[in-house]
Amino acid sequence: QVQLVESGGGLVQAGGSLSLACAASGRTFGRNTMAWFRQAPGKEREFVAAINWAGSTRSYGSSVKGRFTVSRDNTKNTEYLQMNSLKPEDTAAYYCAASAKDDLYTYTQTADYDYWGQGTQVTVSS
Numbered sequence: 533q534v535q536l537v538e539s540g541g542g543l544v545q546a547g548g549s550l551s552l553a554c555a556a557s558g559r560t561f562g563r564n565t566m567a568w569f570r571q572a573p574g575k576e577r578e579f580v581a582a583i584n585w586a587g588s589t590r591s592y593g594s595s596v597k598g599r600f601t602v603s604r605d606n607t608k609n610t611e612y613l614q615m616n617s618l619k620p621e622d623t624a625a626y627y628c629a630a631s632a633k634d635d636l637y638t639y640t641q642t643a644d645y646d647y648w649g650q651g652t653q654v655t656v657s658s
Contacts, residue, residue, distance in 0.1 A: 567632075586636060
């Protein structure tokens with residue numbers, strides 16, 4: 533079993549930056565693709581970014597490409613999301629996710645992820 537805990541959410545003005553972290557624990561954690569999704573009230577959960585366990589491939593949702601950067605530190609079992617040039621439409625609960633599959637793919641669908649954090653709120657004011 534893998535446990536994921538997000539941190540770093542908060543309130544920021546439009547144009548500002550925020551950094552999220554996701555700490556993973558559990559004896560099975562290792563070669564897992566990790567990702568970030570977000571969900572705004574009344575909307576479906578949306579893919580934000582993913583990174584494979586080697587860090588060799590990263591994928592981004594079209595709405596955040598060029599503004600957000602996903603990274604990971606396997607020595608700390610931690611994934612990060614650096615968010616720059618934030619917009620009010622980025623306001624959402626952000627969720628960390630990890631896949632149980634041992635491969636190098638960066639999945640973009642919620643169904644491909646087996647473990648989820650509780651979420652951290654990001655609010656961008658205009």
